[in-house]
Amino acid sequence: MKKIRVMLVDDSATVRQVLSEVLSTAPDIQVIGTAADPLFALQKMNRDWPDVLVLDVEMPRMDGITFLKKLMAERPTPVVICSTLTEKGASTTLQAMSAGAVEVVAKPTLGVKRFLQEAQDDLIRSVRAAAHARSRMILRQESVPPKFSADAVVAAPDKVTLHQTTDKIVAVGTSTGGTQALEVLLTRLPRTCPGLVIVQHMPEKFTAAFSDRLDGLCNIEVREARNGDRVLPGLALIAPGGFHLLVHRSGAQYQVKVEQGPAVNRHRPSVDVLFRSVARCAGGNALGIIMTGMGDDGARGLREMREAGALTLAQDEATSVVYGMPREAVRMQAVDRSLPLQALSEKIVHFGMGKLRRG
Numbered sequence: 001m002k003k004i005r006v007m008l009v010d011d012s013a014t015v016r017q018v019l020s021e022v023l024s025t026a027p028d029i030q031v032i033g034t035a036a037d038p039l040f041a042l043q044k045m046n047r048d049w050p051d052v053l054v055l056d057v058e059m060p061r062m063d064g065i066t067f068l069k070k071l072m073a074e075r076p077t078p079v080v081i082c083s084t085l086t087e088k089g090a091s092t093t094l095q096a097m098s099a100g101a102v103e104v105v106a107k108p109t110l111g112v113k114r115f116l117q118e119a120q121d122d123l124i125r126s127v128r129a130a131a132h133a134r135s136r137m138i139l140r141q142e143s144v145p146p147k148f149s150a151d152a153v154v155a156a157p158d159k160v161t162l163h164q165t166t167d168k169i170v171a172v173g174t175s176t177g178g179t180q181a182l183e184v185l186l187t188r189l190p191r192t193c194p195g196l197v198i199v200q201h202m203p204e205k206f207t208a209a210f211s212d213r214l215d216g217l218c219n220i221e222v223r224e225a226r227n228g229d230r231v232l233p234g235l236a237l238i239a240p241g242g243f244h245l246l247v248h249r250s251g252a253q254y255q256v257k258v259e260q261g262p263a264v265n266r267h268r269p270s271v272d273v274l275f276r277s278v279a280r281c282a283g284g285n286a287l288g289i290i291m292t293g294m295g296d297d298g299a300r301g302l303r304e305m306r307e308a309g310a311l312t313l314a315q316d317e318a319t320s321v322v323y324g325m326p327r328e329a330v331r332m333q334a335v336d337r338s339l340p341l342q343a344l345s346e347k348i349v350h351f352g353m354g355k356l357r358r359g
Helices: 013-023 038-047 064-073 087-099 113-119 118-130 179-189 204-218 273-282 299-307 326-329 341-352
Strands: 004-009 027-035 054-055 079-084 103-107 169-174 197-199 220-224 235-238 244-250 255-257 285-292 312-314 336-340
Touching: 004 038, 004 118, 004 299, 013 027, 013 113, 013 118, 027 038, 027 118, 038 064, 054 064, 064 079, 064 113, 079 118, 079 326, 087 103, 087 179, 087 204, 103 113, 118 255, 169 273, 169 299, 179 197, 179 204, 179 341, 197 244, 197 273, 204 235, 204 326, 235 312, 244 273, 273 285, 273 299, 285 299, 285 326, 285 341, 299 312, 299 326, 299 341, 312 326, 312 341, 326 341, 336 341
Parallel strands: 004 027, 004 054, 054 079, 079 103, 169 197, 169 285, 197 235, 220 235, 285 312, 312 336
Antiparallel strands: 244 255
């Protein structure tokens, strides 16, 4: 079995030691070196280039973002950001994600050693996801927690046909590579586009900074969802990290619920939970889009949306950083059409104008 060769770059000797111990428990991962800063890392990498880099962003001599931009310009390599869980850290980490990092693991300011040991499964999954990533595109044998389905949070949609309304809704789900993909998708949308509800797999505290960053780049309004928010044209609501996002119908209007509940497909927020709730309340008034990401979260929910009358799209393999979630949705016959990332924004606009239908 070919192992995933990993380099660890962090100015904390404790973090380097614990990360090395945690990742070495996986039979398919090999830590080939560690470094206290990017300059030391480059010296080692030039002798033995890793498959995946695990990188802190706040380090001496050269910060992680400068290093990441240099890396992506000269020799693109999958990168997992392991960053401090603070508001300042969140903003910095999102700059790194925009620069090309494909995964993020948040670490607290205190109790880092214990946290990293307890986050073993997430760390290993993040490295594996990065190893599968198409880093050129910048635009288990260990124990795992129970894998709940969306049944744990929201009941399956019934067979009652829903009436068409003037309000339309677009539901989007994504994971690895999604921070860059959502930037491409949302920056191309006009203020007249239908309202969007979005799940991006991301830790707590990072989604608020992520939403704020997108809001500054887009013509539409983008913000972290709050309980009771109405889904409105020209508005994109992003699920807060650590909470599920659900849609319900109030008359002819759509509103969101933000709630915890168990992790579904080992994620909270879960794409399956969002898609199922949209299937239940919106039916043919909705458009479902599944984008780049590892795993199968969202595939079942997208099929439920399609069965309820919604049009469903998937990002194609050529433009996906990781073609895991879209592949599973296609395999489950949940997708009407697979399209390049750059074409999805136009389809959202056409959907809002009533020009996009099945067939």
